Amino acid sequence: MELRKFTRLSMLLALSVVLNIVENMIPLFNGTVPGVKLGIANIVILFVLDQYGFRDAFFLSLTRVLLVSILYSGLFSVSFFLSLGGAVLSIVAMGIFIKITKLSTIGISVIGSLFHSLGQIIMVCFMIGEANAFFYLPIIILFAIPTGILTGVLTSELIKYFN
Amino acid sequence: MNKQDIILCLSVFIIALLVLVFIRLPKKGNVAIVYYDNKEILKINLKIDNTYTVKGYNGDVTLEVSNGKIKVSDEISPKHLCSRQGYISNSYESIICLPNKIVVKIDDSEIDAVVMLWN
Numbered sequence: 001m002e003l004r005k006f007t008r009l010s011m012l013l014a015l016s017v018v019l020n021i022v023e024n025m026i027p028l029f030n031g032t033v034p035g036v037k038l039g040i041a042n043i044v045i046l047f048v049l050d051q052y053g054f055r056d057a058f059f060l061s062l063t064r065v066l067l068v069s070i071l072y073s074g075l076f077s078v079s080f081f082l083s084l085g086g087a088v089l090s091i092v093a094m095g096i097f098i099k100i101t102k103l104s105t106i107g108i109s110v111i112g113s114l115f116h117s118l119g120q121i122i123m124v125c126f127m128i129g130e131a132n133a134f135f136y137l138p139i140i141i142l143f144a145i146p147t148g149i150l151t152g153v154l155t156s157e158l159i160k161y162f163n
Numbered sequence: 164m165n166k167q168d169i170i171l172c173l174s175v176f177i178i179a180l181l182v183l184v185f186i187r188l189p190k191k192g193n194v195a196i197v198y199y200d201n202k203e204i205l206k207i208n209l210k211i212d213n214t215y216t217v218k219g220y221n222g223d224v225t226l227e228v229s230n231g232k233i234k235v236s237d238e239i240s241p242k243h244l245c246s247r248q249g250y251i252s253n254s255y256e257s258i259i260c261l262p263n264k265i266v267v268k269i270d271d272s273e274i275d276a277v278v279m280l281w282n
Contacts, residue, residue, distance in 0.1 A: 078262065106164045110171060141175065142176065145172055152168075
């Protein structure tokens with residue numbers, strides 16, 4: 001890998017880890033709607049997906065989940081598996097949709113946000129063996145759309161600035 | 164934001180809203196079932212106001228019943244998500260407390276008495 005790209009990706013990884021930890025500290029709606037967060041760490045993933053492609057974004061996302069769980073929530077803890085499920089499904093969905101549709105960065109961000117929620121709910125179902133958690137999906141999706149749009153707007157501004 | 168984005172957001176929003184309305188048509192339940200690690204440990208009659216204590220993974224979990232509604236009033240977990248959720252009373256609603264491996268679900272089937280099935 002080219003050294004310039006390698007350094008850039010490492011710095012972006014560090015940035016996404018910090019953003020992820022910071023957003024965990026911001027309580028939305030005073031914690032009454034569990035699982036809803038801003039998703040600002042996705043700005044970095046989206047940026048990398050746009051600038052470097054799916055492969056790098058995928059590995060960056062996985063490494064981010066791993067690092068955040070080591071630094072913050074504990075490896076193989078409940079929240080590790082939740083964010084792993086969300087991150088994998090979200091990056092795969094974004095990678096597919098960016099190829100097959102004409103969605104702008106904002107639309108891709110919304111897709112990522114939606115599939116992140118879906119991945120988390122699937123993980124919850126696996127961990128408690130309880131399909132009932134799917135009833136929570138519509139509520140979380142109603143919150144995922146505005147947060148996805150916010151992340152998308154920020155990312156498209158960032159991409160514009162870099163180009 | 165182009166046309167496709169707007170179509171995507173609007174359609175997902177409307178679908179989610181419709182599903183929400185259809186799933187959550189209010190239907191009062193009268194029994195709450197408490198699960199620990201997927202095993203049913205307690206059935207609670209919601210017609211009787213009372214407090215109950217069950218063993219969770221991190222320690223005791225206190226459940227409070229009043230006016231046909233149930234909530235988790237006290238539990239040991241890092242974020243206290245389930246006690247912040249407050250009262251639930253409709254079927255399909257549930258309180259899921261992952262750190263304590265406790266799930267509280269509302270059922271609308273009748274029971275004659277409070278049945279306790281401790282592990």
